[in-house]
Amino acid sequence: MTRDTTRRAVLAAALAGGTGGLALSSAANLLDTFAPLSGEAWAAADRPRPETVPSPHGDAAVRVDEYGVPHVSADDETAAYFAVGYLQAYDRLFSMDLQRRLMRGRLSEAVGEATVESDEFHVAMGFAEAAEATWELVRETPAGPLVEAYAEGVNAAIDAEPLPLEFTLVGHEPRPWTPVDSMLMEKQISWTLTGDFSELRRALVADRLGADRAAALFPRRLDHDSPILDGDERRLGGREAGSAADEPPTSTSGAPPVDADLTAWLSGFESPTGVGSNSWVVAGEHTESGSPIVAYDPHLSLMAPPLWYEQHVETPERSVRGATFPGVPFVIAGANDRGTWSFTNVGADVLDCYRYEVDEAGERYRYDGEWRAFDTETETIPVSGGEDRELERKRTIHGPLIEREGRRVGVAWTGHTATRTTVAIDELGRSEGFDDALEATRKFDLPTQNLVYADADGRTMYYATGKLPIRRIDGEVVAGDRIFDGSAGEGEWSGFEPFGRSSWNGFVPFEEKPHAIDPDVLSTANQRVIDDPRHYVGVVYATPYRGSRIADRLEAAVDGDEPITPAFNRELQRDVRDGRAAQFVPDLVAAVAEADGGGDDASASSESASARAVDAAETLDAWEYRMAADSRAALVFARWLDRYRDRVFGQSFDAADLDETYYPNDWVLARLPDDDPLFDDRSRAAIMVAALEEALDEIDEAGWETYGDWNSTRAITHPFGGEAPFLNYEELPADGSPATVMNYRVDDAVGSSWRMVVRPGTDATAVIPGGNSGDYFSDHYDDQLRAWLANDQKAMSLDIEAVEADETVAFRGDSS
Structure with missing residues (x-):
């Protein structure tokens, strides 16, 4: 059965159940209800890429490769960016419209009362007015005509192409795209990275x-x-x-x-x-080729489709x-x-x-x-x-x-x-x-x-x-x-x-x-x-944790006999050693060893350690602190750390009416002195053992065996995945933690949102967490997900003539 056939069957099942058939989860965060579904959903399921597109800016040729990446060539920059606008809108129009609505404070216009407070904040902050001021500046620069051509391309796609499925589900249509909207995306990115009320x-x-x-x-x-x-x-x-x-x-x-x-x-x-993010550079004197190498993986929100x-x-x-x-x-x-x-x-x-x-x-x-x-x-x-x-x-x-x-x-x-x-x-x-x-x-x-x-x-x-x-x-x-x-x-x-x-x-x-x-x-x-x-x-x-690990491994590599290669850098991006475990685990193992043997029925509040806690401590003692999906020790450590953090901070912070979002970071937690007031009449060792018993209860009740049973891609969801779960990616086990170089944070759906390794002027590789297309029915909706989990990067060639095209699009000027 082809992927397209499978996905059409999923949609058919949802349609057969009507609107209620989509509301399969209480985890919805945007929609209260979907608009009534109709045959328009089937139009969204049939969106072939156009072979030719008229362009007011002249000719452009597009090769779409086996991963859905468009390669645009043109003699005129405005022609190229008209094509870029069209292609981005074809692949990602719903994402673009959703982010634009968010920043303008217009989500509720499409999805109802669930997002009114979000709209109130974004309107009060005036992001749209800031974007307008930015466009007035940018339009005077050489970038201005290219942004305008891009917006024209987006609007040409809106007019010519069937709308993506999500527009049918929500029941609204996008307004024309403007250059200010692109400036608004700049503000959205910037707010995501610098919007911080920590002084409050x-x-x-x-x-x-x-x-x-x-x-x-x-x-x-x-x-x-x-x-x-x-x-x-x-x-x-x-x-x-x-x-x-x-x-x-x-x-x-x-x-x-x-x-x-x-x-x-x-x-x-x-x-x-x-x-957060990782990046590093190694100068040519330390590399095999003599050329510098840059490695990069930004840690941002993970979602379907990717950011x-x-x-x-x-x-x-x-x-x-x-x-x-x-x-x-x-x-x-x-x-x-x-x-x-x-x-x-x-x-x-x-x-x-x-x-x-x-x-x-x-x-x-x-x-x-x-x-x-x-x-x-x-x-x-x-x-x-x-x-x-x-x-x-x-x-x-x-x-x-x-x-x-x-x-x-x-x-x-x-x-x-x-x-x-x-x-x-x-x-x-x-x-x-x-x-x-x-x-x-x-x-x-x-x-x-x-x-x-x-x-x-x-x-x-x-x-x-x-x-x-x-x-x-x-x-x-x-x-x-x-x-x-x-x-x-x-x-x-x-x-x-x-x-x-x-x-x-x-x-x-x-x-x-x-x-x-x-x-x-x-x-x-x-x-x-x-x-x-x-x-x-x-x-x-x-x-x-991440910074120290990267620096230590780079220093060791530079001091070693073997010059550094791109493959070494990709392997470093896969590093899953957790520095927190190196701080906590020896003390936890010692605490269990010192506790009395209380048998399998030992209470989680007791200072005794049950037989299963002793077994868990032995597993942790033999562990190399790697947060690998197939590791039992990584599972125990991850669930224990959450319980330990709650037990150390919860009592004092609850008394001060401060919830868990105010807890200190794990570096502070690991270095608390034994006589810290947080321990009060409780010993650190007793809290560690009690937290382990509680974590093992959770693991047993959930039926988890290894870290990947809990640390999975279930966190990577579509914005409407609560109402339409078929839009979410497949649930797969994942390596990594919040403190590892290969970064993955299942609790808040943050992690490596793009990875690349580049030798400038020569070769490059890259991968994204999902696929380049936002169209659920596209082969490129999730075709890089498994490769991303393994950091199996594809070539990122700059030789456009070497690109093997799965599809082509010709943008034709008026005189063509």
């Missing part, structure tokens, strides 16, 4: 637990020795890294917290938990291939015929929160010694099947004012102004070497990213991109990890114009951002950038 949570924790206790459990600087930079790297102009004397101290007390309910509500719209879309564009101005987000014309991370580039999240602090003195009517706020009226506008949020909502949007001199049930907080975010990131990405695609790439990097305003670059000339580079604010109180530079008094003008950003065009003259100069010119070996895994930064960057960095 820090203030709340300090209020509930006390400043000293909060400082101990949530240190601003984790005590490890694995930063990205060691401070001795060569910088622009040959200067060394700046002294820590210039960095402002972080906050130790701060203002009282914003209301806990408002803080919790805002936290629901932040960057997803666990978002990323692979494409290849060749014109007289560029030959670039790699991954982009649907809705974005240009390759974001990838390679051209001269260089390669990748991005991981810095964790920089580019969002500040403000308190204001507000009058009793709530219509004015005090600023600079006088009362000012809020910039106010009423907006309507359409709600399908329900009553439309009216939202009064308010803004201050710093940016949006977020209000909810009488509580309010002001927000400043670097994405709220016109940004040039689209221009930077366009220029990277056309770059011909180091100088071009460096100049493009200057324009990368948002998000703050660790750029890792290498080129065919052997040049390498690391740069912390994005605009970094400098804050002051009474003329003194301060860190941004606090809530500022907006009425007093504390911490405001000089040179920043919300929803306009900023001069950025009060931000960290480009030459003073952390960077390294021509590093030999350098890796990033979201850990802190440098121990002693010249300027404040932030405090929200990842634990060092």
Whole structure:
């Protein structure tokens, strides 16, 4: 039976059951009900790729390879990007429309009341207005006509092609695509990576637990020795890294917290938990070929279809291939015929929160010694099947004012102004070497990213991109990890114009951002950038588990006798050793050994260890700390760690009315001293044993045998997978954990969302978690899923003539 026949049978079964037949899960997160199904669903099931498409911009030829990757060639750039828009819309139109609706606050117009609160947040934040300001800037650059041509291509596909199945299920049609919508995708990506209200949570924790206790459990600087930079790297102009004397101290007390309910509500719209990435570069002197190698895997939300879309564009101005987000014309991370580039999240602090003195009517706020009226506008949020909502949007001199049930907080975010990131990405695609790439990097305003670059000339580079604010109180530079008094003008950003065009003259100069010119070996895994930064960057960095493991393995390889190959880098991307296990397991094994033998019926609250706990400890003692899908020990450790974390933090945090989202990270948990107040009258060993008994209960009840029984691809779902489960991917066992290089986080559906290994100017490989098509009936809906699980990367050739086409599309100009 063919895959197409199988999928048609699945749809037929769903249709036979009517709308109710689709509502098979209570895990729905977007839809309350589907629109009535009709024969239109069958039209969506029959969407052959067109053989020819008329184009107002001239000819373009497209070869679609065996993995559904389009390879576009054209003599004119606008013709190429008209084709790119058409092809992205053909493959991913529903994803594009969904993200656009999310950021505009228009989800409820399509799916009903379930998403009203999301719409209220996104309208209040003004992402759409920020995108409009960005387009006004971008349209004046060489990228502008290409973005316009791309939008025309999207709209041509909307007009000419049957709509994907999801539009039939939801019962709405997409509006025309605009260049502003593509800028909105830039804002969406940036918000996903930098939207962070951690200062609100820090203030709340300090209020509930006390400043000293909060400082101990949530240190601003984790005590490890694995930063990205060691401070001795060569910088622009040959200067060394700046002294820590210039960095402002972080906050130790701060203002009282914003209301806990408002803080919790805002936290629901932040960057997803666990978002991160790996990247590294090895200079040619250490590689087998003599050419540098860049390896990259960004850890973002995993879903069906994937976040990323692979494409290849060749014109007289560029030959670039790699991954982009649907809705974005240009390759974001990838390679051209001269260089390669990748991005991981810095964790920089580019969002500040403000308190204001507000009058009793709530219509004015005090600023600079006088009362000012809020910039106010009423907006309507359409709600399908329900009553439309009216939202009064308010803004201050710093940016949006977020209000909810009488509580309010002001927000400043670097994405709220016109940004040039689209221009930077366009220029990277056309770059011909180091100088071009460096100049493009200057324009990368948002998000703050660790750029890792290498080129065919052997040049390498690391740069912390994005605009970094400098804050002051009474003329003194301060860190941004606090809530500022907006009425007093504390911490405001000089040179920043919300929803306009900023001069950025009060931000960290480009030459003073952390960077390294021509590093030999350098890796990033979201850990802190440098121990002693010249300027404040932030405090929200990842634990060092991934960073330390990558650095250790690269150092060992460089010190070894064998030069480094692309195959070594792909194998390193598959590394599943969990540094947390190395910290916890010896103590757990010792705790079980010291416990009395209480028999199989030992209580989970007892200090005794049951026979099954002793067996589990023996399994863990022989384990190599690898989070492999076929490992019993990995299963026991993963389920034990969750139980142990709850038992250590739960009692104290519950008493302070702080839920598990406020728990300290695992690095802090592993290094708690025996006399920490969290242990109170309980010993660490007793808690460890009790948590193990509880974990074994869970494992037995669920019937799990190995790690992959629990750690599976069940987390990778379609946005409508709760209502239409057939849209989800197959459930398969997966390797990896939140702390391993091969990153997979089954609890929050985050992991390696794209992997590539590139030798610039020569060869490259890549894979995505699923398939390049968002069409459920396409062979390319999930054809890379198993390869992604194994990190079996396919070739990513830049030779368009060598591409074997499974399909072709001819875009014909008016004169053709």
